[in-house]
Amino acid sequence: MIAPGEPPRLPKNYKLVYDIICGAGHGAHFTMSDVFAQAKRRRPNIGFTTVYRGIQRLRLLGCIDEIDLPGTDSSVYELKSEPHAHFRCERCGKVEDVPFALSARTIGTLAARTGATIDAAAVTLSGTCRSCQAC
Numbered sequence: 001m002i003a004p005g006e007p008p009r010l011p012k013n014y015k016l017v018y019d020i021i022c023g024a025g026h027g028a029h030f031t032m033s034d035v036f037a038q039a040k041r042r043r044p045n046i047g048f049t050t051v052y053r054g055i056q057r058l059r060l061l062g063c064i065d066e067i068d069l070p071g072t073d074s075s076v077y078e079l080k081s082e083p084h085a086h087f088r089c090e091r092c093g094k095v096e097d098v099p100f101a102l103s104a105r106t107i108g109t110l111a112a113r114t115g116a117t118i119d120a121a122a123v124t125l126s127g128t129c130r131s132c133q134a135c
């Protein structure tokens, strides 16, 4: 685990991907195309594959998390943080962090009930965000 604000030693292009995602801080969520668009703005010659590999590398290093949200076909990436839930607006597609996580006790109860071992849990809420409600 890398301390926040301490960039890992990375090839230049991967460092750029790191700066984009980690520079945005907690609460920001990027699709692969978002990261690519920003990377291209800073380094026009960068290829999609490089950005893709950079993201995979940063995931393996534990710097960023990949989130698969129901109802979307592209994963989003964010700076690694404490477990939290996500809210996705069905109108504008905006993704927001929600400070909620299933407790270890709840997960334990569910594991006992199903007889499974549970390694991961993700909570996604969906609906209409505040600004879309005003439209």
Ligand SMILES: [Zn+2]
Pocket (backbone or CB within 6 Å): 089, 090, 091, 092, 093, 094, 128, 129, 130, 131, 132
């Ligand atoms: Zn919305």
Ligand SMILES: [Zn+2]
Pocket (backbone or CB within 6 Å): 027, 029, 078, 084, 085, 086, 096, 097
């Ligand atoms: Zn998040």
